[in-house]
Amino acid sequence: MRGLALALGAAAALAVAASPAAAERRMFSYDPISPDAKRLTGAGLTVLFEQGLLSARPIKVLATGVPAQALLRKAGPKDLGKGGLASMPGVDTDAALYEVNGTVEQGKVYVRAFCPGSKRLWLSFSRIALRHDLRIQAFGDDPKAAGQARLCGTLDFAYRGEWRLPTGGPPDPNEDWTDSLNGPR
Numbered sequence: 001m002r003g004l005a006l007a008l009g010a011a012a013a014l015a016v017a018a019s020p021a022a023a024e025r026r027m028f029s030y031d032p033i034s035p036d037a038k039r040l041t042g043a044g045l046t047v048l049f050e051q052g053l054l055s056a057r058p059i060k061v062l063a064t065g066v067p068a069q070a071l072l073r074k075a076g077p078k079d080l081g082k083g084g085l086a087s088m089p090g091v092d093t094d095a096a097l098y099e100v101n102g103t104v105e106q107g108k109v110y111v112r113a114f115c116p117g118s119k120r121l122w123l124s125f126s127r128i129a130l131r132h133d134l135r136i137q138a139f140g141d142d143p144k145a146a147g148q149a150r151l152c153g154t155l156d157f158a159y160r161g162e163w164r165l166p167t168g169g170p171p172d173p174n175e176d177w178t179d180s181l182n183g184p185r
Helices: 002-018 033-042 107-114
Strands: 024-032 045-051 058-065 071-072 096-100 121-125 136-141 148-164
Touching: 002 058, 024 033, 033 136, 033 148, 045 136, 045 148, 058 096, 058 121, 071 107, 096 107, 107 136
Parallel strands: none
Antiparallel strands: 024 045, 024 148, 045 058, 058 071, 071 096, 096 121, 121 136, 136 148
């Protein structure tokens, strides 16, 4: 009986630790390195995400150099049409997929910029981790093939640094870096 109580207590503690309430919000900034990333983001991209016990979940993408941001929501492979990511050549099939919410903030601007002609935009993210580069692939609904998405761009970024979360305004790139080794150049 005592063993069962200990097992239940451990399971409850693990559930609490893995719950969204235990997630920590963080912001990493990235410099563009691929042609698509340079063309679409200019000065780079910042990702606001929740760091959980086993993974990171992006919440927003922010243009580093201008005040433009897009809210993200979780998406599934079926959102991209038959076969999802696996049906598209040159696509990272194990990436996490999110849809840009086109109804809030500058979501519509992101859709138009990343996938001209599309009405919806999905972004797939490679692993988000401290001091690791990031790959984002952009997908839009294909106006020529209803119910099917198309790859609009592959954006590769070099890790730049971590921001302290803002307390009342946008982060100040001259003061708000948490990692001085990777601060502004």
